[in-house]
Amino acid sequence: MEDKHKKIEDAANFLKQIASHPDIIPGIHNYCDRWCERCPLANRCTVFHMENRMRNFETGSEQPESTWDDVSTMLSVAAKLLNEQIEEMGIDVDELDSMAKNVEHKLKNNPKEAKAVKLANEYSSNLAEWIKLNRDKVLEKHLLLDDIKSPQSGSFTDAFEVINYYMILVSSKTYRAFLHSADDDLSDDSRGSAKVALIIIDRSIASWVKVFDIIPELEDNVLQFLALLSKIKKEILRRFPNAMEFVRPGFDEL
Ligand code: SF4
Numbered sequence: 184m185e186d187k188h189k190k191i192e193d194a195a196n197f198l199k200q201i202a203s204h205p206d207i208i209p210g211i212h213n214y215c216d217r218w219c220e221r222c223p224l225a226n227r228c229t230v231f232h233m234e235n236r237m238r239n240f241e242t243g244s245e246q247p248e249s250t251w252d253d254v255s256t257m258l259s260v261a262a263k264l265l266n267e268q269i270e271e272m273g274i275d276v277d278e279l280d281s282m283a284k285n286v287e288h289k290l291k292n293n294p295k296e297a298k299a300v301k302l303a304n305e306y307s308s309n310l311a312e313w314i315k316l317n318r319d320k321v322l323e324k325h326l327l328l329d330d331i332k333s334p335q336s337g338s339f340t341d342a343f344e345v346i347n348y349y350m351i352l353v354s355s356k357t358y359r360a361f362l363h364s365a366d367d368d369l370s371d372d373s374r375g376s377a378k379v380a381l382i383i384i385d386r387s388i389a390s391w392v393k394v395f396d397i398i399p400e401l402e403d404n405v406l407q408f409l410a411l412l413s414k415i416k417k418e419i420l421r422r423f424p425n426a427m428e429f430v431r432p433g434f435d436e437l
Contacts (some may be wrong), residue, residue: 191259194236198260201232205365214375214431216356216383218348224433233257294361303357303380306411310350313404324398339397342390349383356380357415360423376417377426384416 201207212230215222225231264368294300314321321343328336360377363370388409395405419426430436 187256187259190256191263194233194256194260194333195263197236198229198233198264200230206368208433208436211431211433213372214379214429215434216349216352216379227433255326294358295424297361299415299422300354300358300361302411302415302418303325303354306408306415307351307354309411310346310408313408314347314350316402321398327396335397338393342393342397346392346394349387352383353380353387353412353415356383357419360419360426369407374423374426374429375431377423378429378431380419381416384419385413 202209206227207229208224208227211224211228215228219225219228219234222228222231240362257318325336325339325343328339356376357380360373360380363373363377391405391409391412395402
């Protein structure tokens, strides 16, 4: 128990130390695609540094920890920092309760009912199913391109990596964009998520076009996925026509 307490204390101190570094961009992780290995601003992101610290635990440089321990430690750290902030701001807990009720009241729309969210879920689940059924065919094509040292081999791998990585993000970012109603205080946050969803959709579209170029026999499947992605994009833009004007911390500022 004492160990756990010390771990939370250390992680909270580490987080505060990282977050106060002048190179860190506050909130950068809220509007990114979570692809940290490819992120050009990883060194300026608190989440990246925290996750690296957790990985160091896992690789045994400090002490072994299971994924669930990580999650539980991070939740405790978040609760501790939140409590500290509440105290610093002199907010009374009863006041906090009524603030939460207000937010709840404003969240009157159900994102699951939004057409864009339904389409995005359809895209993610259809794609997961398609990958399961076509994994061998795709792998075979990749090996063939590799064997003949085709210049298309790298492009093919990259296209599938992008499609695979964004498979779930298409639906999770679309859902986040539709979480708030257009008139609540967090509608700007929704616009930020809508922009990330649109970027992810555009990159997925570009990757499907590459796949089609390399394996034309997949035309039917590719066209189905492209059609779904275009419909999601259209629905997002219908709700957030100015989404692309949102300035994401770091990515759109530097
Ligand atoms: S900003 Fe970059 S490093 Fe940070 S969570 Fe997002 S992708 Fe990862």
